[in-house]
């Protein structure tokens with residue numbers, strides 16, 4: 602059997618790493634050569650900076666992509682169109698039995714569409730998530746991809762219900778658990794060996810002085826990259842001013858800055874305000890283990906990332922989600938998780954911060970978030986009719 606997997610952007614890499622390892626393991630344990638899986642990895646090139654791509658391949662032991670489509674940045678239409686145009690000849694030449702897509706980025710929906718038009722079976726890892734917010738480009742990607750996929754590999758039971766409500770065939774829905782947690786489990790011990798202060802010192806973006814120590818529980822970790830936050834001057838300005846005037850007086854703030862966020866912070870003239878504050882430490886995007894290390898030790902997380910919500914849930918990190926909604930409700934407090942939605946109203950964000958800042962760590966593992974999801978994905982694909 603020939604499987605072609607597709608990745609494009611940072612949040613895809615921690616999902617594909619365990620899948621490739623599980624294929625390797627499958628091939629080592631087959632009874633006959635007919636059961637061997639030939640695997641081809643395609644990187645669309647949506648993310649291309651070392652800190653957004655190569656670092657993860659190296660750390661997570663992902664083999665170099667067999668093909669890089671070199672799509673790069675652009676508007677959504679440009680990115681999706683370029684990906685489809687570049688992917689089509691590769692698909693035709695390699696003619697796989699399956700195309701496996703992960704997550705909800707532009708690469709995910711673009712490549713599933715191309716594959717389906719050639720009647721090639723599609724499997725979607727991280728299927729069924731819904732924010733029910735069509736203003737999110739990722740929500741559009743999720744819906745397109747799930748509608749086209751033959752095998753829906755679902756991380757939690759709430760997402761299985763979403764797919765059932767949309768009328769997906771029961772036999773296509775495979776509850777396999779959360780593949781990102783396979784990576785977290787594989788990397789956790791290595792991350793614990795790192796020193797939070799050394800990470801921040803190495804990755805600082807500006808010539809800021811670093812505190813003597815970054816003790817457990819004395820710092821907050823912050824990330825924002827969603828257009829709904831950083832492209833909106835009013836929202837990002839209020840957030841930055843509150844971090845500067847209040848949060849940084851309470852805790853040191855470590856803020857790994859996404860390239861898109863940096864561009865917008867500079868554009869809105871907020872960058873200088875941030876770097877003048879010695880208790881706000883701006884760093885370049887962190888590697889996987891570096892982030893895991895800081896996430897395991899921070900007092901509180903402030904983020905609009907979906908993947909971090911899941912990691913925070915498993916690590917028990919009290920988390921203020923800087924979004925109005927989430928496609929990952931399983932991570933929310935009311936469902937046993939450690940995250941609370943705070944939206945973009947600064948008064949609500951302040952109240953949720955006060956609540957979470959004093960919350961004890963409470964690690965939580967939803968069903969099947971057990972480090973064995975990738976094996977279940979491979980099993981489901983091998984059992985599916987291609």
Ligand code: UD1
Pocket residue numbers: 610611612647648649650653654674675705706707708738739826859860861864
């Ligand atoms: C994409 C995903 C989003 C995911 C995020 C994680 C979609 C629709 N969005 O958003 O779901 O949460 O990745 O990062 O696919 N840039 C660089 N270097 C890079 C990549 C990007 O400088 O290696 C800059 C460029 O200015 C680019 C901007 O970041 O225009 C945005 O990149 P893009 O890939 O369009 O979207 P993300 O915001 O990263």
